[in-house]
Amino acid sequence: MTAPLQGWYHSWVAALRIARRDAWRAKGRSSLVLAMLALPIVGVSAADLTLRSAELSPEQSVTRMIGTADARVSHSHMSGPINQSPDSRTSAPVGGYKAYDPSKSTRDKPEPVESALPPGAQVLKDSSGYAKVRTTHGLLDTQLREIDAHSPLVKGMITLDRGRLPENPGEVIATRAFLKDSGFFVGSSVTPRGATSPYKIVGAYELPDELGRPEIIAPPGTLIAPLNKALTESGGRTVTPDDSYLVKVGGAGVTWDAVKAANAKSLLVLSRAVILDPPADSEVPLYRDEPASKFQGEGNKVVETAILATVVGLAMLEICLLAGPAFAVGARRSRRQLGLVGANGGDRRHIRSIVLSGGLVIGAVAAVTGTVVGILLTVVLRPVLEETLGNRFGGFDFRPLELAGIALLAVFTGLLAAIVPAVTASRQTVLASLTGRRGIRRANRVLPVLGLIAVAVGASIALYGTTSKLGSTVVAGGSALAELGIVALTPVLVGLFGRLGRWLPLSPRLALRDAVRNRGRTAPAVAAVLAAVAGTVAVATYQQSNDVQMRQEYRADLPHGTGLLQASENGAYKEVPALREVLSRELPLAQRADVDRLVVGKPSCESYSSDPGCGRAEVITPKDQRCPLYEDAKGSDAFTEAQRRELRQDWRCQEPWHGMEHSVLVGDDKLLSVLAVTDPGTVAALKSGQAVSFDKRQVKDGKLTLRIITDQGENDIMTGRYDETPGEDKVLPVHLAPDSAEGWGVELILPPTAAKAAGLTTAPVGSFFSLDGTASTEQRQKLDGEIDRMGVDTSLRIEAGYQGDNSIVMLALAVFAGLVTIGAAGIATGLAQADAEADLKTLAAVGAAPRVRRTLSGFQCGVVALMGVVLGSAAGILPAVGLRLTQQREAESLYRRSIEQGYTSLTEAAPFVPISVPWETLGGLLVVVPLGAALLAALVTRSSGALARRAAG
Structure with missing residues (x-):
């Protein structure tokens, strides 16, 4: 068993060395594939590190909410006992809202917070309320807050950026967001509207969890109470403060039993001990009437996971479709080398391993490069990311296993993209490889049949989804299957496009025939354009239809104008x-x-x-x-x-x-x-x-x-x-x-x-x-x-009538589709130039004008873009129509039930759920994008190339 294992090992080592050297020699093609594989890794690794760093631990999260206190206690604003969730974000009267009658509540003052606390507990009042503050620009809605910022209990809730904490009446500190929006700075004087005297800003701070909140903090009793007194005297509306209390009890803190005892007195409690060690759902009275999933959003997590998996799958498909032809062209450019391997005793297995090693080498380099660049971008852009997300990171949270899994995605994608070229190269004879002849290959008849079946079945499933209870899920699944079927049919469809060449001038005829003759290179690029355009057309059609519906349903507040x-x-x-x-x-x-x-x-x-x-x-x-x-x-x-x-x-x-x-x-x-x-x-x-x-x-x-x-x-x-x-x-x-x-x-x-x-x-x-x-x-x-x-x-x-932002969405989608289309078509054109270098030199040798090379490149790029846009536009209509029909069925069903139950008048109009095709967007994709791709390819292509010497016999 030792010799076969050593032979397998040494053959793969040799294949990797050959692939590495070949990748280094063809730096342009390798860089192209490397960029395609590495870009998604950069984005995904950066997103993973960003989200993990922004996702605070329970200890960090609770510290930002209650500082070093054991709990935050507040009145629930409901009379009688309540039930709350362990994180205090959700509460309800005991027995639920159905049995709750606010008119039968007592008018007694609520229980004091101290009544629910053990003797000797430390209590710090935290009062806040919204008011308008005069700024250099006008008025700004600002949260006014009164709390003793010097108290140890506040540590972790705010971060002092510059200046000092307020000590005397008439002094405040302001968030950096307030200073930015108001035009003030540390040392300025700020006056809430209605106040009789200004307040001096002595420091700037930030709220780590809400960087964008405009807020000012003053010592207790020096801001809201004087302002309300002045407003009362002037007849203005007073500020209604929202009071809560930071509590320090020591020992084990505020337990879940203590929280439930406070709930019985209509108090809401956010406890550090409960957050760090939450009770089981069976011990939470709130979950007895309603399932915990209703409050925890488990269904949303499942949907988000499904969407993420779909996006990753589509991204891998796009990369494989675009990188596959690059490996195929690389294999053809190295066919003499591969033929020599076969002439020296190598079999098909060795040929496949060499081509697959190319995908493995470039995938590994892309994995390392993409991961390193993604991490560096996150580290460098941390302040920008924090400002965008609105909260500070708790620290960089590196997850090596997750980053390694993301990196392996590039290796796996590279291998997937190299599988078909590897199999194709291994099937060539040694003679064909050494002489440079491509031979004659019969077209694959199985793939088109499978594609037709997939299109028919997918369309049927999508149409069935319009009447199914599962609705949009079935429509999306059927549409995806139909789109994959069209991808499988792409080689045949490219051949059908080739029949148009007889009516075209020389350069477009050569470009079209070249695309048809080299379907292994053209079809994946067309399929990549198809996938991008299909998604764009589907979203654009759905958005356009929804915009027409919203315009119809829009109710004006006043006559127009x-x-x-x-x-x-x-x-x-x-x-x-x-x-x-x-x-x-x-x-x-x-x-x-x-x-x-x-x-x-x-x-x-x-x-x-x-x-x-x-x-x-x-x-x-x-x-x-x-x-x-x-x-x-x-x-x-x-x-x-x-x-x-x-x-x-x-x-x-x-x-x-x-x-x-x-x-x-x-x-x-x-x-x-x-x-x-x-x-x-x-x-x-x-x-x-x-x-x-x-x-x-x-x-x-x-x-x-x-x-x-x-x-x-x-x-x-x-x-x-x-x-x-x-x-x-x-x-x-x-x-x-x-x-x-x-x-x-x-x-x-x-x-x-x-x-x-x-x-x-x-x-x-x-x-x-x-x-x-x-x-x-x-x-x-x-x-x-x-x-x-x-x-x-x-x-x-x-009143200016309905003002939808659909045009902006359409423009963004069209730009996205255009970039992907031009990129895919450009890749196909570059590969075509590398693959057809001999044909171009032959044209120069027989006296073709220098501009023919440039014109041919432009038409090669335009042909790929046009075919992909046409097929993608047709494929993208199906899911949008299916989703709209599903919505129409659901709206009509709800309308009928409302009439039967007496909630809707018969005189009210039936639901209007139109299907509107965005012809302007389609026109732009069909005309502007292929034309732009062709012009761009023509401009970046040299009009002349050096003649090659005669190859040695």
């Missing part, structure tokens, strides 16, 4: 007159309709305010015109399915769209003009001082009731309890606009005279406007700049 400028907070209401002037000065207005809001209580009250002494005006729907489904105490369960279905068609249950912040507005007939309400009766009624309503459920006998609700007191949104005192009902004569008139979210328009006659207090809120043409980008920027300089919080919107 009109806009609305309105104040968003109390502080901005005082500036409404100035805002209106700025609007008229900076934008080309055709008409401006100023509107006011109703005020109940003190002038600073908003319609949705929950401050004591404030209230709201509410339109009351007559009892007999209310939807019965919502009036019964049992809700819709009090009706049978047939009754619910019938009531859904009732006009009382047809909910109009209310998209305005203030649904009751005070304005004149200019408002109707801007809203494109042209009904003569409606316009005349508003001019005569009569209110106009757009909701017929609220109007009875030509009248409408407006109820004044005051003294809301302390409202609790979480429990659904409100302290409300209904005041006077205002009965107003009202004109009902016809159903054809669109109110655009406005329920009721009161003319100023009617509001004054009813004793209602009003205040400016904003203006509707229509444009004379369109507002340019420069005009919008000037208007935004003026508003920023005024330092008020407003919202401005101009």
Whole structure:
């Protein structure tokens, strides 16, 4: 057994030496294959190191959340006992939300945090809330935070970058993200809007887990409380702080039993001990009602793994298709050497081992090169990667086994790409190899038959998937099988393209015949282009179809070309007159309709305010015109399915769209003009001082009731309890606009005279406007700049219709497909030039013009690109059509169920799921890409080449 083993070993050593020397001699071809194999390894190894480094250990993760504390405790905002997940990200009332009735909760103050802690525990309060801060540019939404940054418990939560920690009132530290966005620096003074005095920035820090968050930290009691006091005095909206407590108990920390005991007091706990040693799912009460997978997202992990495996598989297929012809050409260029091996006693096994060794050598070099470059890129680009991901690495987490597996992928791909050339080279006779004759080979008849079967079966599976419950999964699988079938048919299809050559001029005819004659070189390149273009066309068709659907379903907020400028907070209401002037000065207005809001209580009250002494005006729907489904105490369960279905068609249950912040507005007939309400009766009624309503459920006998609700007191949104005192009902004569008139979210328009006659207090809120043409980008920027300089919080919107980003997606896809296509076609052209060097020199010898060489190269590249684009466009339509048909079936099924259960009106339109082919993208691929590939190949090809000497006999 020793001699055969030694013979096998020595033969492979010799084959590797021959392959290494051959690769070194053909540096251009070897570099090309090396780059193809190494590039994916660079990307995958860099991604692996980046993701592993960004993926923190449980200890690192919990330290960034709670510092050196044992736990973070906060109130759950739910009354009564709760159940929580071990990581505290999910919680629910005991028994689930179905049994939870917030209206039955007590109004007692929540349990203090100390009640759930053992005696002697160290507690540090951490308060935060969002507010707007004045910056050098205007206003910036910023998180205000109060915590003792000097406490040892905070260590690990923040990282001081420069400066020092705040020690005295009036001092703050700011995140680097805040300084970047605000234009401030350490030493600047910053003032939250509404504050009476500025705060000095004494240091800069960062949050390791949220690098992009704008935040400032002040000592406890020096920022939020003084700001709220100033806002209360000025009538502004106060900051609602979110309080939590860092706790240090010592010993074993806060155990899972202690967490459950705190849950019984409606406290939410993030415990270090529980994170580091989580309990079994059977010990988590939250998972008793719902499976743990619902909260842990196991299904998403399976989908992500499947997508990753598919991407890796397709990448390997692309590389094999492109690298295979390079090895084939290399084997043909070395055929004399391989023939000498056979003449000296080598058999087919040795020939195969030499060619396979070429794939092994280049694959190994690509593996090492790609892995090293990927690691170096990650190390060098670490700051950029951290900023992009938004969090700092815990440290470089090298996984040698994973990196070795990724590197072996290049070796394996190189071997796969060399298998077919190795088998082909081993089948050549010694005489054919020594004389340089290629011989005559019969075409493979099995592969086209298998390809046809795969196309038919794949298309059938994809079409079946449109009616299957598995839906998109079956469609994707069938489409992939059909695409592989087309790849198998590529040699035959290339031959069919060759029949077009008889009608072409000399250079394209030579290029096409050369491509057909050398199908082993052309077919893989065409298949690679086909695969890239098919994926692009599939995604582009799906995106285009989805864009058409979204455009159809889009609901405008206002008539096209009109806009609305309105104040968003109390502080901005005082500036409404100035805002209106700025609007008229900076934008080309055709008409401006100023509107006011109703005020109940003190002038600073908003319609949705929950401050004591404030209230709201509410339109009351007559009892007999209310939807019965919502009036019964049992809700819709009090009706049978047939009754619910019938009531859904009732006009009382047809909910109009209310998209305005203030649904009751005070304005004149200019408002109707801007809203494109042209009904003569409606316009005349508003001019005569009569209110106009757009909701017929609220109007009875030509009248409408407006109820004044005051003294809301302390409202609790979480429990659904409100302290409300209904005041006077205002009965107003009202004109009902016809159903054809669109109110655009406005329920009721009161003319100023009617509001004054009813004793209602009003205040400016904003203006509707229509444009004379369109507002340019420069005009919008000037208007935004003026508003920023005024330092008020407003919202401005101009209805421009549906604005999808489909064009950007299409452009990105077209560019991607173009690059892959040009690359694949360029590789095929380079190989063709290397493989057909003798033919080109023969052309020069017989007197062909120098430009023929350049023209021939251009057409060789263009022919490969054109064939791949045509076949890829046809192959890419199938999966997109299948997915859209699947979505159409699911939408129609949901629509039918909704009608049967009474949740959808029969008057509502059936779902619209169109199939739209992106002809512009296809046109660009079919014309621009092959033409660009041909021109690029012609430009980089030398127009003349040196004549070769006669080969020795």
